[in-house]
Amino acid sequence: MNEPIISMKNIEYAYENKSVLSNINFEIPQGSFMGLVGPNGGGKTTLIKLILGLLKPDSGSIDLFGQPVDKFKAWDKIGFVSQKSNSFNKGFPATVFEVVSMGLTAKVGYLKFFTSKHKKKILHTIDQVGMGEYAYENIGNLSGGQQQRIFIARSLVSDPELLILDEPTVGVDYENVQRFYELLHQLNNEQNITLLLVTHDTGTMTEHATDIVCLNKTLHFHGNPKEYLSLSEKDLSQFYGHPVNIVTHDH
Numbered sequence: 001m002n003e004p005i006i007s008m009k010n011i012e013y014a015y016e017n018k019s020v021l022s023n024i025n026f027e028i029p030q031g032s033f034m035g036l037v038g039p040n041g042g043g044k045t046t047l048i049k050l051i052l053g054l055l056k057p058d059s060g061s062i063d064l065f066g067q068p069v070d071k072f073k074a075w076d077k078i079g080f081v082s083q084k085s086n087s088f089n090k091g092f093p094a095t096v097f098e099v100v101s102m103g104l105t106a107k108v109g110y111l112k113f114f115t116s117k118h119k120k121k122i123l124h125t126i127d128q129v130g131m132g133e134y135a136y137e138n139i140g141n142l143s144g145g146q147q148q149r150i151f152i153a154r155s156l157v158s159d160p161e162l163l164i165l166d167e168p169t170v171g172v173d174y175e176n177v178q179r180f181y182e183l184l185h186q187l188n189n190e191q192n193i194t195l196l197l198v199t200h201d202t203g204t205m206t207e208h209a210t211d212i213v214c215l216n217k218t219l220h221f222h223g224n225p226k227e228y229l230s231l232s233e234k235d236l237s238q239f240y241g242h243p244v245n246i247v248t249h250d251h
Helices: 044-051 096-108 116-128 144-156 174-190 225-229 233-240
Strands: 004-015 018-029 033-037 059-064 078-081 162-166 194-198 211-216 218-223
Touching: 004 044, 018 044, 018 194, 018 211, 018 218, 033 174, 044 059, 044 162, 044 194, 078 144, 096 116, 096 144, 116 144, 144 162, 144 174, 174 194, 211 225, 211 233, 218 225, 218 233
Parallel strands: 033 194, 033 211, 078 162, 162 194
Antiparallel strands: 004 018, 004 059, 211 218
């Protein structure tokens, strides 16, 4: 069994005396593709912030790559992709190459120049996500699905071992969502990058993920996609707090 990249034990977190997360216990093994699902307000984004060290749990422990999160320093091992529609200014005057190069800043330094080796790495990573022909295009001219590929490239250029994605397909059309998941599948299977994907798209996610966690303040389910799809609508409705139907996509 692969060693866990993330280990969370007995996590409790409250905001203004209101419980947000309670009794959280799970691990993400190296090489897995975990889908994190649950209702809005269920604590998914808070969980991600705890993993990234942006918030501190009230109790419990979080280990990243075998180290306590408060002592972890190798943040270049972790890539993060957020919701593009909520964080990106389409008028931002930067080329695809320039956006992806930002992912190397932590390694190279803010005041240092990129070498030819760095530039080759940037171009290779852009090509890796299928966007090589757009390397010098202004990113604002690209579609939502294309932009998300570039944001993944920005996270990949530093060679992370773990990629965390928070609702990355919000505002992306169906065709590009399918291509997006194909890219994630490729990264997970061919490069053995561990993935943690926060999503509401349970139908598509179950086709690619190796593990699924359902979170609504506490963990209601942790298993494989087959087990998740075998859950009754009654069970899912109890997890989510409202009626739920899983829609699967036939190809």
